[in-house]
Amino acid sequence: MRRLFFFALFCLSALSGLHAAPPPNIVFILSDDHSYPFLGCYGRPEMKTPHLDQFAAEGMKFHRMFTGAPQCVPSRATFLTGRSPVACRITRFSSPLPRDEITYPEILKKEAGYFVGVLGRSYHLDGSGRSPEASARVFEANQLQTFKERFDYVDSTGQTTIPETMKAFFDQRPKDKPYYLWVNFSDPHHPWDTGTNPPDPAKLAVPGSLPDLPGVRSDLSRYEGEIEHMDTDFKRVLDIVKARAGLENTLIVFTGDNGMAFPSGKGSLHDPGLNVPLIVWWPGVIQPGSESRALISGEDMAPTCLEAAGLPVPNRISGKSFLPLLRGQPFQPRQHIFAERGPHGSATFNEGVSAAGVDYSRAVRSDRYKLIYNVTPSHRYSPVDSAGDPSWQDIVKAHEGKQLDSAFETLWFTSPRAVYELYDLDTDPSELRNLAGQPDMKDIEQQLKEALQEKMILDYDYLPLPIAGAPKRKAADKNPAAKNDPSREKQFTQKDRDKDGVLSWDEFRQGRSAAEAEGWFKARDQDANGSLSREEFITAQVPNPPKK
Numbered sequence: 001m002r003r004l005f006f007f008a009l010f011c012l013s014a015l016s017g018l019h020a021a022p023p024p025n026i027v028f029i030l031s032d033d034h035s036y037p038f039l040g041c042y043g044r045p046e047m048k049t050p051h052l053d054q055f056a057a058e059g060m061k062f063h064r065m066f067t068g069a070p071q072c073v074p075s076r077a078t079f080l081t082g083r084s085p086v087a088c089r090i091t092r093f094s095s096p097l098p099r100d101e102i103t104y105p106e107i108l109k110k111e112a113g114y115f116v117g118v119l120g121r122s123y124h125l126d127g128s129g130r131s132p133e134a135s136a137r138v139f140e141a142n143q144l145q146t147f148k149e150r151f152d153y154v155d156s157t158g159q160t161t162i163p164e165t166m167k168a169f170f171d172q173r174p175k176d177k178p179y180y181l182w183v184n185f186s187d188p189h190h191p192w193d194t195g196t197n198p199p200d201p202a203k204l205a206v207p208g209s210l211p212d213l214p215g216v217r218s219d220l221s222r223y224e225g226e227i228e229h230m231d232t233d234f235k236r237v238l239d240i241v242k243a244r245a246g247l248e249n250t251l252i253v254f255t256g257d258n259g260m261a262f263p264s265g266k267g268s269l270h271d272p273g274l275n276v277p278l279i280v281w282w283p284g285v286i287q288p289g290s291e292s293r294a295l296i297s298g299e300d301m302a303p304t305c306l307e308a309a310g311l312p313v314p315n316r317i318s319g320k321s322f323l324p325l326l327r328g329q330p331f332q333p334r335q336h337i338f339a340e341r342g343p344h345g346s347a348t349f350n351e352g353v354s355a356a357g358v359d360y361s362r363a364v365r366s367d368r369y370k371l372i373y374n375v376t377p378s379h380r381y382s383p384v385d386s387a388g389d390p391s392w393q394d395i396v397k398a399h400e401g402k403q404l405d406s407a408f409e410t411l412w413f414t415s416p417r418a419v420y421e422l423y424d425l426d427t428d429p430s431e432l433r434n435l436a437g438q439p440d441m442k443d444i445e446q447q448l449k450e451a452l453q454e455k456m457i458l459d460y461d462y463l464p465l466p467i468a469g470a471p472k473r474k475a476a477d478k479n480p481a482a483k484n485d486p487s488r489e490k491q492f493t494q495k496d497r498d499k500d501g502v503l504s505w506d507e508f509r510q511g512r513s514a515a516e517a518e519g520w521f522k523a524r525d526q527d528a529n530g531s532l533s534r535e536e537f538i539t540a541q542v543p544n545p546p547k548k
Contacts, residue, residue: 021249022178023114023178023309024178024250024282025178025179025181025245025251026178026179026180026250026251026308027181027237027241027251027252028181028182028305029253030079030183030257031185031230031254032072032187032189032256032257033072033259034227034230034257034259034260035256035259035260036275036277037063037277038227039056039227039277040053041053041056041279042063044204044224046199046200047224047227047228048199048228049231051232051235052254052277052279055234058288058289059252059281059282059286060280060286060290060325061290061292062277062291062292062293062296063291063292064292064295065255065277065278065298066275066276066297066337066365067079067256067257067274067298068084068085068297069085069274069340069342070258070267070269070274070339070341071093072124073093073124074342075257075258076257077090077125079257079301081101081103081302082104082299082301082313082318083101083299083318083459084299084338084455085340086456086459086460086462087458090125091342093344093347094128094129094130096126096144097125099146103150104302104303105180106150107306107314108305109152112309112311113177113178114178114309115177115180116152116153116179116180117155117173118153118154118156118182119153119155119156119161119162119165119181120162120184121156121158121159121185121186123147123184125147126144126145127139127145128345153168153172155169159185162233162236166183166237166240166241167240173245185234187226188223188230189261190261190389192219192223193226194230195224195226195227195228195229197225197228198224198225198228199221199224201220204217207430208429208430209272209430209431210262211398211408213391213398214390214394215390215391215395218390219389223260223262248283250283251280251281251282252281252282254280255301256277258273258274259274259275260272261384261385262383262391263392263395265383265384266384266385267355267356267359267384267385268341269341271370282326286326286328295336296337297319297320297337298319299317299318299319302317302319304321304322304323304326306321307321308323318459320334335451336365336366336448336455337364338362338363338365339362339363340362340363340461341359342359342360343357343358343359344357344358344359345357354382356382356383356384356387359376360375361375362452362463364451364452364455368426369424369448370422371421371422372420372422373420373449373452373466374418374420375419375463377416377417377419378417380415381412399412407433410434421434421436422435422436422437422438422448423435449467452466453467488538492534492538495508495510501533502532502533502534504531508520508532509521524536
């Protein structure tokens with residue numbers, strides 16, 4: 001009977017293996033500088049994004065997806081490695097991804113036989129611009145550009161060439177292999193000039209994180225128009241995938257690399273800089289029309305895709321797979337997401353640098369609260385990319401004319417900026433009222449600082465930690481001989497034989513060896529006058545007992 005039992009198990013295992021689903025093809029589509037909620041399906045009725053709206057209706061829509069940084073280079077590193085930008089050493093915008101940081105497409109390629117490719121706008125992880133010549137020489141001499149080794153197909157000629165490069169990718173892909181394809185759009189990156197019929201500025205809703213000014217409305221219209229243009233190109237990508245490989249058993253992810261190039265957006269650790277759309281489509285797996293408000297980090301993309309392909313997640317990955325959410329299974333959500341900010345673009349440090357160019361800050365966000373830790377608060381605020389646009393120019397004019405709301409004045413024009421910013425996102429979703437330092441928020445602030453402290457330690461962050469170490473004990477506390485206590489008062493009185501209120505050398509040395517007495521005497525004789533006052537004898541702080 002025992003043999004028959006194991007034979008039956010063997011047969012069942014063999015049959016289940018025959019019917020096991022092959023690993024899915026994976027298409028990862030990234031828009032550029034795209035903040036939540038700027039799609040029709042997220043509640044922007046003035047926007048014409050029918051293709052992404054339909055995609056969301058057939059897939060799963062996430063409301064709380066946060067990138068690892070409010071800039072494209074470090075954010076993309078987080079997506080690809082499952083680790084924070086700090087952990088994978090790419091917080092400087094122009095850094096190349098280190099060779100020993102392994103991307104999840106490489107794991108798919110090596111462990112599951114995927115054919116992997118990237119195309120469209122620059123993927124930014126081979127060094128975003130290698131000027132000046134001094135930098136270019138280092139890249140060349142040390143072979144720091146690695147993506148042609150990591151991927152089977154690599155192209156970065158731009159959004160307009162995507163149809164041609166997708167054709168080349170599928171032409172090269174072996175038909176018997178699953179594939180992973182990363183498609184990069186440049187829309188809606190600044191400047192916003194591709195929209196052909198943008199929404200009416202007068203009819204759109206201005207987010208609470210921005211003042212309602214004509215220039216802000218004008219820029220929002222152009223921004224939304226560019227997203228509408230991208231929606232058409234998104235449909236074109238899906239059409240090509242369907243024609244060349246079919247959509248069966250295909251996991252398609254659409255998200256943004258970071259937030260919009262507006263004040264408090266791109267380059268900022270406020271939600272408009274980090275919170276991006278995330279829509280996932282997987283026929284037969286995802287319940288159409290489902291949505292989630294769970295906290296999702298850019299770190300979570302790598303482990304999710306690896307588990308979807310049936311692969312284990314390496315220990316070095318700090319992200320949390322949200323595959324159970326996609327499958328409609330029980331899921332323990334994150335308690336916190338984390339983000340960092342460092343130098344941007346080609347900026348270097350000088351006495352006039354603004355926060356748009358160089359800013360060092362960290363953030364931790366829970367469901368309800370956010371803490372931002374600013375390490376360079378003296379750098380004046382300026383928005384990334386759009387400081388010359390009507391939105392910021394109107395804001396500056398309102399500031400100069402003393403007509404800007406006080407909350408925006410505090411946020412953008414206070415100098416120095418606050419080192420700590422704490423927001424209650426339930427009552428203040430626009431992050432305009434800084435609660436840091438308020439007594440009734442002390443416990444919340446401490447909890448968030450402890451969470452950020454842990455993340456920074458585990459990621460080997462180079463910035464000072466938000467919670468300082470215990471202050472050093474005074475030497476008097478460490479050296480019992482230096483404490484001001486009654487026993488020392490008694491000793492002084494006994495030694496002061498002539499009752500003149502000071503101890504001479506002869507009085508002090510009684511009962512001690514000459515060497516020991518000399519060391520202690522010199523250490524306590526603070527004014528070096530050859531005698532010890534009552535205060536010097538009783539309270540003088542001696543760092544270490546002198547050698548005998």
